[in-house]
Amino acid sequence: MNQSEWPLWEVFIRSKQGLDHKHVGSLHAADATMAVQNARDVYTRRLEGVSIWVVESKHIHASNPDDSEAFFDPAADKVYRHPTFYEVPNSIKHM
């Protein structure tokens, strides 16, 4: 391995049982074990998490921001997917 820099990892933390893992940042580590340990030291020094995921950054595929208008466009004109689109008579309860 001629590159001295360790690979980059994205870190996801579950802040408490029952919640999602959420992206918190990234760090460098030689392998996954070290990435989890470093993530503990860098991102959970004050009990911010009960579980950690790490993913090597090169494995993340993202949508392209330049295309985002067209990409997300199909959802833009479908207001009927939201409950607020429908008018409920005042006398109707529990809906």
Place this chain on the structure above:
Amino acid sequence: METLEKVLTPEEQFQARIDADIRIEPKDWMPDAYRKTLIRQISQHAHSELVGMLPEGNWITRAPSLKRKSILLAKVQDEAGHGLYLYSAAETLGTTRDQMLADLHSGKAKYSSIFNYPTLSWADMGCVGWLVDGAAILNQVPLCRTSYGPYARAMVRVCKEESFHQRQGFEVMQTLCEGAPVQKEMAQEALNRWWWPTLMMFGPKDADSPNTAQSMNWRIKRFTNDELRQKFVDMMVPQAEFLGLTVPDPLVKWNEERQAYDFGEVNWDEFWAVVKGNGLCNHERLQARVQAHEEGAWVREAANAHAAKRAAREAVVA
């Protein structure tokens, strides 16, 4: 509307997003100068966290009690963490960790000049927390709303952790000020040395800071250097009074009309001398940093070798 948007240049669209307070994210289009400014500012900020560990590391073995030692260790560990958050944020702009560290070690990149002053007594640990971290917080809180998303998110984390740093420093000062006369003298002497360098942390005067206008326009910065310096003085003078200490500036005086403190002029010759590398500890700090990096080279190589060996073994098993 559609046609209007088409005639906007990428720069104009970018500025419109900034003006609407829409955060810029790593893969979004941005002007080269915005990217360069951010890389410089974020990496400089990260370097400051890293070098900032050195003056305090100097006192870990000499902290006056186990409690103070534990607190100082936690604070120094936080600073390592803050450096890492910030380096990660800078890397999203396309630079590498290796490049940033190389620039720090060659002296090309700057870090906060405050760390080029020596920490001579235990009261300096109080002043570093109370004054230096207090000044840092004033700089950093507005950065939580800075226009570049990863930088803003890193700063939210930093600010959450930083307030303990300032409080522990104030507590060190308060304990000294409530102690024997000789302890109070030590606190005053440290304040005398740290006051002016801390005021310099906000950077040159607005008139001498050519980048400020552009940074404000890009909403990287939200307040000018002089505005923050004034806020700091207004915040700190009453705190010094509470401690029974005197700020070493005979011109400090409440101005009823401005509802702010007047204060004297920073020694800008000293400021520029330290920035240019001629402070008391510039050489020592950089040398310590380079030495730590070089002496850690075998650890980085060993970890890589270990990871490669494990990966090879797993490949065979699979």
